[in-house]
Amino acid sequence: xxxxxxxxxxxxxxxxxxxxxxxxxxxxxxxxxxxxxxxxxxxxxxxxxxxxxxxxxxxxxxxxxxxxxxxxxxxxxxxxxxxxxxxxxxxxxxxxxxxxxxxxxxxxxxxxxxxxxxxxxxxxxxxxxxxxxxxxxxxxxxxxxxxxxxxxxxxxxxxxxxxxxxxxxxxxxxxxxxxxxxxxxxxxxxxxxxxxxxxxxxxxxxxxxxxxxxxxxxxxxxxxxxxxxxxxxxxxxxxxxxxxxxxxxxxxxxxxxxxxxxxxxxxxxxxxxxxxxxxxxxxxxxxxxxxxxxxxxxxxxxxxxxxxxxxxxxxxxxxxxxxxxxxxxxxxxxxxxxxxxxxxxxxxxxxxxxxxxxxxxxxxxxxxxxxxxxxxxxxxxxxxxxxxxxxxxxxxxxxxxxxxxxxxxxxxxxxxxxxxxxxxxxxxxxxxxxxxxxxxxxx
Numbered sequence: 211x212x213x214x215x216x217x218x219x220x221x222x223x224x225x226x227x228x229x230x231x232x233x234x235x236x237x238x239x240x241x242x243x244x245x246x247x248x249x250x251x252x253x254x255x256x257x258x259x260x261x262x263x264x265x266x267x268x269x270x271x272x273x274x275x276x277x278x279x280x281x282x283x284x285x286x287x288x289x290x291x292x293x294x295x296x297x298x299x300x301x302x303x304x305x306x307x308x309x310x311x312x313x314x315x316x317x318x319x320x321x322x323x324x325x326x327x328x329x330x331x332x333x334x335x336x337x338x339x340x341x342x343x344x345x346x347x348x349x350x351x352x353x354x355x356x357x358x359x360x361x362x363x364x365x366x367x368x369x370x371x372x373x374x375x376x377x378x379x380x381x382x383x384x385x386x387x388x389x390x391x392x393x394x395x396x397x398x399x400x401x402x403x404x405x406x407x408x409x410x411x412x413x414x415x416x417x418x419x420x421x422x423x424x425x426x427x428x429x430x431x432x433x434x435x436x437x438x439x440x441x442x443x444x445x446x447x448x449x450x451x452x453x454x455x456x457x458x459x460x461x462x463x464x465x466x467x468x469x470x471x472x473x474x475x476x477x478x479x480x481x482x483x484x485x486x487x488x489x490x491x492x493x494x495x496x497x498x499x500x501x502x503x504x505x506x507x508x509x510x511x512x513x514x515x516x517x518x519x520x521x522x523x524x525x526x527x528x529x530x531x532x533x534x535x536x537x538x539x540x541x542x543x544x545x546x547x548x549x550x551x552x553x554x555x556x557x558x559x560x561x562x563x564x565x566x567x568x569x570x571x572x573x574x575x576x577x578x579x580x581x582x583x584x585x586x587x588x589x590x591x592x593x594x595x596x597x598x599x600x601x602x603x604x605x606x607x608x609x610x611x612x613x614x615x616x617x618x619x620x621x622x623x624x625x626x627x628x629x630x631x632x633x634x635x636x637x638x639x640x641x642x643x644x645x646x647x648x649x650x651x652x653x
Contacts (some may be wrong), residue, residue: 215241215332217538218352218362220339222248225510225527226368227322231268232535234330242331245338245372248323250315253489255397256521257437258605259299262307264528268328275313278318279431281310283646284520285605286579286599289418289472293580296411300644301601305487307401307603309648312410312430319422339374348393350505353602364541367508368531371491371515372643375508385495385516387569389412389616391423392446392492393518394465401482403429404474407648408493413523416580420445420501422572424519434485435478435543435612439468440518443492459602462488494518500511501554514561517568526564535607566619576623596621602630 215235216488219226221243234240267273287294300308327333335356342365343351349361367375375384407413413427423441430436449464457463465488469475497514501507510527533556537549571574583596597619602611 211357211417212351212361213241214349214361215239215363215518216541217364217366218243218350218353218360219366219368220514221245221368221370221372221510222326222333222335223252223319223324223368223370223510224368224524225370225512225531226244227326228528228531229366229368229509229535230265230326230331230333231329232532233518233538234326234611236539237412240331241362242323242326242333243337243354243360244323244333244335247336248320250319251486251500252315252319252542252618253393253436253438253490253491254521254523255313255315255430256313256426256606257313258521258525258606259307261310261525261528262606264525264532265281267532268322268325269296270321273321274318276311277321278311278313278409279313279429280381280648281410281412282308282648283411285413285646287415288578289415289473291415293578295580295582296646297601297604299601299605300646303605305403311429312412314430314434320429320448320596324601332635339369342375342378344505351598353650359604361526363505364518366534367506367509368513368527369587370511371494371496373498373512375506376496376512379493382496383499385497387565387567388495389422389572390443390493391440391517392443392490393438393440393494395436395489395491395527396465397430397485398479398482398485399438399485401435401478401570402480403435403478406645407478408443409434410646411646413474414519414579415474416571416578417441417468417472418574420448421468422574424571425469425475426518427474427478435477435482437469437479438518439463439465441468446492461490470500481501496543501557502534502550505512507538507550509534513557516564519571520564521563521606522606522608526557526560529560529609533557544618556575556609559612559617561606561620563612563641566616570619570622573623594648607642 216238217240218240222242230242283298285296308343338355340355341353350365352360373382407429417423422443428440448581454539501513533553537553596618
């Protein structure tokens with residue numbers, strides 16, 4: 211006889227495990243079906259300060275503090291490293307949560323999934339879902355590749371960028387406002403970290419011109435540096451057509467060449483050793499148009515993925531999982547539809563704000579993030595306000611205040627404001643941004 215669960219969750223990443231933990235601790239019978247065997251490698255190693263409350267709520271904060279490197283802020287630079295701006299989270303966050311984390315995702319994701327087990331969820335790893343059937347009025351039928359069958363009163367898709375239900379239902383589509391890009395990444399050992407990386411900042415280096423991309427550098431531990439390159443897919447394809455025949459390992463050579471195209475990449479990786487093969491993720495910007503319906507909900511990256519910019523993925527996934535599962539706590543009384551609508555309204559607002567931040571970063575006519583040094587704008591009140599708001603957004607304040615923040619971020623693309631900013635920075639001595647430190651109490 212097929213087993214019946216209150217909830218079956220497809221995917222055991224941060225969104226799926228958060229959903230499982232919240233539902234299980236509230237007394238529901240929960241099954242998580244994860245296609246991989248944990249631990250497994252995954253990109254997305256940099257987290258946001260607003261994760262702090264979620265970790266505390268789930269009971270994993272103490273373990274996080276013991277195992278992972280702390281992150282005091284973000285630094286934006288141009289490709290030749292002549293302009294940079296440091297965004298220290300304790301500029302506006304005055305408690306312990308201003309220090310976020312960099313993690314090795316194999317260990318981090320396993321911690322969250324094991325916590326789901328501890329709270330009562332059943333977890334099956336190396337178990338890939340092949341089909342689901344909503345035809346019965348009573349249960350959703352979930353079938354795995356090994357032909358195991360499970361029945362659920364409600365199905366949650368947390369399958370990440372596999373977007374299981376989006377593909378099955380034909381509701382997955384490319385993000386119309388974002389060009390398709392490709393991300394190549396690897397971990398490095400024995401990198402020569404500059405003072406900013408040593409302190410734990412995430413470094414984001416803009417790549418302009420035809421590349422229209424950026425480089426990330428994440429000090430995931432004292433021994434490992436995650437380095438990724440993001441470029442427009444058209445640029446990548448043109449380079450591949452023209453250069454692939456000249457190299458036996460063109461992908462690796464392309465990745466190293468792009469990293470070395472920026473001054474910081476050359477300096478940091480001069481004597482470093484690549485610790486893994488290059489990982490590739492392409493055509494990743496998409497949205498699923500139907501995020502919930504009769505006996506199902508889609509959360510995290512399975513619902514929408516914009517860009518790895520700003521390290522928002524883990525927080526958005528976990529937060530959306532918490533919002534949606536909180537809305538479903540009264541499902542047995544049939545009182546959850548209005549709560550679910552409200553949850554997805556908050557999630558939609560967060561994505562709207564993130565999309566504006568991302569498109570502003572890529573907009574060649576907008577004010578460059580690397581130029582938004584506090585010393586050069588402090589005399590101009592409106593930009594100073596934007597500076598403060600951006601600290602909160604970069605820390606993860608996407609959900610509650612997105613309506614208030616949208617207009618402030620739009621200022622960075624306003625032609626009138628850009629002209630004023632150019633005039634301001636051309637007539638003001640640029641001050642060096644203060645390096646964020648893990649011991650700083652204020653800036």
